[in-house]
Amino acid sequence: MISSGEILVEVVRNELVESVHSGHLLILGADGREVLALGSTKHAMYPRSAIKAIQASAMVRSGLKLDPKLLALVCSSHAGTSEHMDGAVAILKSAGLDESALKNTPDKPLGDKERRAWGNSAPTSLAANCSGKHSGMVATCAINGWDVATYLNPNHPLQLACREEFEQLSGEKVSQIAVDGCGAPLFAITLSGLAKAIHALTVSKDPVHQEVVEACREFPIMVSGEGRLPTLAMQKVPGLFCKDGAEGVVVLSLQDGQTLVWKISDGSFRGAAQLMAAGLARMGIKVEFEPEKVFGGGQVVGEIRASTLLRHG
Numbered sequence: 001m002i003s004s005g006e007i008l009v010e011v012v013r014n015e016l017v018e019s020v021h022s023g024h025l026l027i028l029g030a031d032g033r034e035v036l037a038l039g040s041t042k043h044a045m046y047p048r049s050a051i052k053a054i055q056a057s058a059m060v061r062s063g064l065k066l067d068p069k070l071l072a073l074v075c076s077s078h079a080g081t082s083e084h085m086d087g088a089v090a091i092l093k094s095a096g097l098d099e100s101a102l103k104n105t106p107d108k109p110l111g112d113k114e115r116r117a118w119g120n121s122a123p124t125s126l127a128a129n130c131s132g133k134h135s136g137m138v139a140t141c142a143i144n145g146w147d148v149a150t151y152l153n154p155n156h157p158l159q160l161a162c163r164e165e166f167e168q169l170s171g172e173k174v175s176q177i178a179v180d181g182c183g184a185p186l187f188a189i190t191l192s193g194l195a196k197a198i199h200a201l202t203v204s205k206d207p208v209h210q211e212v213v214e215a216c217r218e219f220p221i222m223v224s225g226e227g228r229l230p231t232l233a234m235q236k237v238p239g240l241f242c243k244d245g246a247e248g249v250v251v252l253s254l255q256d257g258q259t260l261v262w263k264i265s266d267g268s269f270r271g272a273a274q275l276m277a278a279g280l281a282r283m284g285i286k287v288e289f290e291p292e293k294v295f296g297g298g299q300v301v302g303e304i305r306a307s308t309l310l311r312h313g
Helices: 048-061 068-074 082-094 112-118 131-144 157-170 191-203 207-218 229-236 272-282 308-312
Strands: 006-013 016-028 034-038 176-179 185-190 241-245 249-253 259-264 292-296 299-306
Touching (some): 006 292, 006 308, 016 272, 048 068, 048 131, 048 249, 068 131, 068 207, 082 131, 131 157, 157 185, 229 241, 272 299, 272 308
Antiparallel strands (some): 016 259, 241 249, 249 259
16 A cells, blocks of 8 residues: 655645645656655556556557547546547547447546536536547557457457556556546556656657657647646646646656656645646746635635645755
8 A cells, every 4th residue: 555655735824834745756867767756656556547648659559540639639638628529529430430439437527617517417428538548449449450349348459558558668567457437447556667657758769659749748738628737737838748647646757858756645636736846846947837825714824835845855
């Protein structure tokens, strides 16, 4: 079981640290060597949606051919705009499929604005944030003549390809297989392995890896959505690749290979933007995000910030 780790985020009220979020964080230099490690980087963890670009690489390697905008959507945890859903439909149509081929868990849109606009309408597989990935998965199956109905089985050729891609990039063997929230197989690995995989993906000379990462950089709104942290980060920092995953997982890398990954032990995303800014500062990049404010009596009385250990350690 993963330990609580080091304090990474502080919630400050009237100059007193009222709450903290602990976790595990690792920064690799451009050469792939460890620059900073906080918490336990060798315990198994689930990277969740943070590895969708690696899964997308396996799909492209298996014959999936999409324009960069739609390929970025395959890597996404999207907000659920009409652009995102229309893109998923286009991926399906490219392989002669429709929404009925999707086996991901139905949901309402992930984005706050999009979910409010959805109202009381029933959840759908297309509206769910993983529909881009699942559309890419079933399209890849159709291209190869693999059974589409069973594409979520861990032993399906598609999932074996995704696992192999992840293991080769990370240099580790998957220690456990679970089921992600969307229903797809989920591969456990260490935080160190995750960081190595993202670093390797970024610096790879493999045309498949270059195509996938560049698609995300070129179309950050397709990867997440307007105003959401991965999109904002890629819009603010030229050449940045960034992806989040459920339960407090974030990965990012610069074009030179510098890599930052973290996992918050309680699964929270509070303070993620400030944690990212502090981590990027350690990597020589200055970026500012909207402060996360703490209110009291209708007034700002504090902030949510990266821990002193990360900011000044």
